[in-house]
Amino acid sequence: MSVKTESLTQTTLANTRGISLDDKEYIVVAKNGEIFVYLNRCPHLNTTLNDQHDQFLDQHKNFIRCARHNALFTIDQGLCIKGPCNGQKLQRVSGEIVGDQLLIES
Ligand code: FES
DSSP, rough: OOEEEEETTTTTOOOEEEEEEETTTEEEETTEEEEEEEESSOOOTTTOOOEEEEEOOOOOOEEEEOTTOOOEEEETTTTTSSSSSTTBBEEEEEHHHHHHHHEEEE
């Protein structure tokens, strides 16, 4: 099922956003003109990755980062390349920007 979220265009999306929808939390990352949406759930502890609102990336903005363990996940695949869940993936969700709305599969 496709669900519209708050108004969110490519230009208003600066790096990352956290979105709550129904009872789920999502990570939205814009990189090189693409949008990547993941469930905000670490595969090893089933908890959210961030400790501050909209803060999901490492200092160089190259990876999604777990704030508790400094685990790093690739932005394009959600693959953990460093940390306690090494080799596991974040769950990707379909998302696209249509007009000024982000549509995600819920
Ligand atoms: S909660 Fe799993 S790497 Fe931090």
